[in-house]
Amino acid sequence: MEFKDLNPILHNELRLRIMAALDSLDDADFVYLKELTKATSGNLSVQLTNLQEAGYIKVTSTGRGRGGHTVCRITDKGTNALRDYQRALMSYFGQKD
């Protein structure tokens, strides 16, 4: 049986949670993602930047400091990457998508 390679960007619990959440939602702000994942602000920021650099999410920020608002949205590339990642995981269990 041949196993597919797992995407290293998504094979991290926090990044995977962010991607799974954004895949279901139209968009989500930083505060909601922080509450959902129970991550620290610093860690969440780093992981969002990683996902953005990979082209998986689009981050839009308005304002600065305490009044600032950061909204994240999954891209088509991100959606496809998550689907491929799920398919690869399924292949480990011999399941079809």
Next chain:
Amino acid sequence: MEENFEALEVIARTRGKVELDSLPSGERLFPLWGGLAAIFYLAEFVLWQWLRQEWCLWLWVGIPLLGIPFMILILRRDRERSHLRSRTSRLVLDYWIFAACAIGAGGFLFGFAGLYEMVENPLICLLVGIGAFITGEAVRFRPMTVGGLLGAAIGVGSFLLQGELWPWQMLCVVAVAVVALIIPGCLFERYVRRGV
């Protein structure tokens, strides 16, 4: 291998939690509407049996009159979360808006057309039951799915209560409010508070 299984679990749990969060204040709105429906329809049944006057059948108008202000208060309190939207939650919300409009319009139209006794109450049971079933499936919450199925079944059964038996349809609405809205709504609260 175990780690890979956990990854699938993380995806499924996160999606379930997100669907829950994108249904604004569901854990409070279901008991609110269910409680109001149960109280008003029970009162309508008792008053109708006692007085047999047509105004008793218009008591249901009190449900939206009381429910809408309370719903606005609850949604305002939870407004931070109410902007979240998913494809599934949009479908569920659209269904409930359609059902509420259909129930309200049906109440007036059937009331004035003299068909209230035949159609309105079974229609309410059916629409509420289907709504609870769809909601339960959307957020993967079994008690609401089962409550919805029971409600829809009661709705179909209540179409059989015609003629002199029709006032018992009002008790069917009470039963549907309890099994499809109040009980799952109260259990929903604990479910919502669970983390990812």
